[in-house]
Amino acid sequence: MKTTRENLLELLWTSYAAGQALAKPLKELSAAVPNPGEVTDLTRQLVSKTIYHQTLLLQCLSRIDSNPTHLLTNDSDNASENCRKTLTDTNVPDKLAHLRSCLLNRTDLLYLVIDAAESTGFFETKWVCESILTEISSVVSKLDLIASVDDPFSYERTAT
Numbered sequence: 272m273k274t275t276r277e278n279l280l281e282l283l284w285t286s287y288a289a290g291q292a293l294a295k296p297l298k299e300l301s302a303a304v305p306n307p308g309e310v311t312d313l314t315r316q317l318v319s320k321t322i323y324h325q326t327l328l329l330q331c332l333s334r335i336d337s338n339p340t341h342l343l344t345n346d347s348d349n350a351s352e353n354c355r356k357t358l359t360d361t362n363v364p365d366k367l368a369h370l371r372s373c374l375l376n377r378t379d380l381l382y383l384v385i386d387a388a389e390s391t392g393f394f395e396t397k398w399v400c401e402s403i404l405t406e407i408s409s410v411v412s413k414l415d416l417i418a419s420v421d422d423p424f425s426y427e428r429t430a431t
Contacts, residue, residue, distance in 0.1 A: 279387040280336055283396070286380050287328040293373060294321050300366050313413055320410075324403045331396040371414040374407050381407070 273281070301314035381404045388397035 275387065275391045276335065279384070279391050279393065279396070280332065282380065282384045282387050283328060283332050283335070286377065286384055286400075287325060287332070289373075289377050289380060290321050290325045290328065293370075293377075294318065294325070296366075297321060297370070300370065313410065313417070317410055320406055324406070327399050327403065331393075331399055335393060335396065367414060367418065371411055371418070374411050374414070378404055378407055378411070 297314055297318045301311060301318060381400050384400045385397050385404070388394070388400060
């Protein structure tokens with residue numbers, strides 16, 4: 272039976288792996304969008320944020336476990352691999368829809384990490400994951416807005 276600390280480490284690593292699985296396909300998606308604009312900006316921002324989030328998660332792992340590399344088993348779990356494969360194998364509008372789905376799955380995982388971090392007393396990890404969760408939720412909202420227009424590639428920013 273796993274301790275709560277071991278459970279937290281496993282959840283953190285799974286979240287890290289999910290982010291790693293998204294990084295390369297996000298770069299490819301950004302390059303595949305035919306017209307510059309909101310979609311391209313959003314994917315480029317997400318690539319940058321994902322890389323930054325990965326750094327934050329590794330720092331959390333290092334604070335909890337002095338040798339987090341022993342947790343490295345696979346490049347990613349099946350859900351992360353599914354996100355990676357689908358984002359590279361479909362057309363751009365489908366990629367955007369699937370990206371939203373992968374991000375929602377990641378938010379579910381982050382909620383679990385937040386709960387585990389709080390129950391084990393790793394409040395800095397909790398706060399880091401809450402900030403990552405907020406940023407991912409913002410991206411999901413933007414993807415919802417982009418998906419609500421008929422042609423996501425003609426979507427332009429509107430002044431609010």
